[in-house]
Amino acid sequence: MNLDVKGKPAFAHVHVTIEPGESFVAESDAMSSMSTQLDMTAELNGGFFNAILKKIFGGETLFVNRFTNNTSEPLTLTITQPTPGDMEVKELNGESFCLQQGAYIASTPDVKLGVKFAGFGSWIGGEGLFKLMVSGHGKVIFGAFGGLIEREVSGEFIVDTSHLVGYEPGMKLKPQLSGGIFSSFFSGEGFVTRVEGSGKIFIQTRSMSGMTSWVNKNL
Template identity: 60%
Template sequence: MEINLEGKPAFGYLHVDLAPGESFVAESDAMASMSGEMEMKAKFNGGFFRGLGKKMFAGESLFVNHFSNPTDKTLRLTVTQGFPGDIMMMELKDGEDFYMQPGAYICSEPSVKLKMKWAGFHSWFGGEGLFRLKVEGPGKFVFGAYGGLIEKEVDGELIVDTDHLVAYPPGFEIKTQLSGGLISSLTSGEGFVMRVKGKGKVILQTRSFAGLAGWINRNL
């Protein structure tokens, strides 16, 4: 299997070349095109009840599509996300995991597992939702977000504006707080921020849908 990311950072998509007998998993409606001989089957996202929970609380689809190559030649699948923005690929070893904000997952190798984990009310106040997605290896997976994606090494604490934290490894402590005092938080336009504490690499997005909506409302 060969995966190539294209169109970064504004309009990211990926080409997946499947060798004979290989398969790939993608979010519902993520397929842009595929070879005519490729097979596609829709399955529940981790079973009916888990899939329903992911749809209701983690921003994922109830179904995922499984693509397979039944031929004796290489076939191509092209996958994208439903909005403009950047995409990134990561590979996890067996036993490794990573956390993502709801709706960030796009596609993965079949060996990758997706689970829903309680994130806490601090995450909800920070605009990230009550649940988060846990990605378990082994295998490669691709995720994306509106705007560009930035890798940031953290060794201590980092303050992140709400809606800008995309993914992070386990072991991080995340709390939501006012950006300053009560008056300055209200008048500065920053409101709540997220305090990220730990050691490792986190992924941030340069834009947010909440920021876009606020800009449109101010200028219409």
């Protein structure tokens, strides 16, 4: 199976080439086009109770679509996301990776998607009380609002509220004021997230909360 990301960074989409006998799983609103010979079936996102948990706490759709190639030739599928921005393909080889709520878009069938408690520090820092955890073997597609910045962290790093998209499970998130009390609240920065540990993180250049605040202020 081949995944090719096009349109980066503002209007990213992924062209998926599905070989005969292969399947691909995507969020219920992620498909923008596909070959007519592909078989598409809707199913609950990991069983009834797991689907409910992912819907409520992970910001994911209740149902996912499974695309299966039952022909003898390669077929194509194009995957996109609701908001303008970047998309990334990450390959998992038995490890896990954490994603912010709503970041997951699609994956190969052997990738498992779960919801885990992220801690009150993550919630205070604007990253949500729960996190999505992808694990297993295969490829996963996740998206962002705006561009995606990949950064290797060794020690500590500061990320603004709701800009952290993905990070490795061993890393810790700690909320803190961006500066002193006066500077934090009058600079417009408020709380930020201190990422501690060693590993790779993905940061989005825009945030929905920032866009909402700007729109409300200018309406």
